[in-house]
Amino acid sequence: MISVSIIIPAHNEESTIIPLLKAVNSAVFENSTVHFEIIVVNDSSTDTTLSLLEAKTSLYSILISTPKKSGKGGAALAGLTKASGDFILFQDADLEYSPDEYVSLVRPIVDLDADVVIGSRFLAPKTTRVHYFWNKCGNKAITLAFNLLNNTTFTDIYSCYLLYRRSLFETTDLRYMGWEQHGEILTLAVRKGSRFFEVPISYYGRTYEEGKKIRGRDIIAIFFALLVTRFRSIE
Numbered sequence: 001m002i003s004v005s006i007i008i009p010a011h012n013e014e015s016t017i018i019p020l021l022k023a024v025n026s027a028v029f030e031n032s033t034v035h036f037e038i039i040v041v042n043d044s045s046t047d048t049t050l051s052l053l054e055a056k057t058s059l060y061s062i063l064i065s066t067p068k069k070s071g072k073g074g075a076a077l078a079g080l081t082k083a084s085g086d087f088i089l090f091q092d093a094d095l096e097y098s099p100d101e102y103v104s105l106v107r108p109i110v111d112l113d114a115d116v117v118i119g120s121r122f123l124a125p126k127t128t129r130v131h132y133f134w135n136k137c138g139n140k141a142i143t144l145a146f147n148l149l150n151n152t153t154f155t156d157i158y159s160c161y162l163l164y165r166r167s168l169f170e171t172t173d174l175r176y177m178g179w180e181q182h183g184e185i186l187t188l189a190v191r192k193g194s195r196f197f198e199v200p201i202s203y204y205g206r207t208y209e210e211g212k213k214i215r216g217r218d219i220i221a222i223f224f225a226l227l228v229t230r231f232r233s234i235e
Helices: 017-029 049-054 071-082 099-111 133-150 180-192 216-231
Strands: 002-010 034-042 062-065 087-090 116-120 162-165 196-200
Touching: 002 017, 002 071, 002 099, 017 034, 017 049, 017 099, 034 049, 034 071, 034 099, 049 062, 062 071, 071 180, 087 099, 099 116, 099 162, 099 196, 116 180, 133 180, 133 216, 162 180, 180 216
Parallel strands: 002 034, 002 087, 034 062, 116 196
Antiparallel strands: 087 162, 116 162
């Protein structure tokens, strides 16, 4: 049986963390072909996120609490160090992405022995909340740069739903802790893997006031990280 570790970074997500975990569990229990390990990383939340998690231990496999706020990249890294699955899947805690998509995401690894699967918001999804024009432009620019560097045809590399084979690289190979880390992970996975797929997913994006998003100032750092990681020496 294939095993997938779901890593869920959470910082001050008291309004969504329990509904999200219930949705994750519903999706997990409906899939009998894959074993899921649910890892929640509480990134030094200052609201009731941690207490809510401690009161609902049945909803996850592992709970990690960081001693100080480390950001999404640092929280993801903390989860990766504890993951034991054959594959890694990232899940945001804010309900922008629905665990209902897990069936579609795991199908290429079950049926086609995929190394990487990305959930794309631009491949005719059933539902997509209309969001920010410049965010979409930034995403398109990052995706184009990635495809040029790696000779791929992805449509949405900065989708939260990145599923990859854990054995493709070591956690110690990661250098970035900010928004760049996502692109770094995908670059390393594509460098070592050979079978890559995308599946359409729905998207329920939050506004800037409701949640955290990549800003224009992050784009240059991401471009640089993609370039460096593509040509960096990896043992």
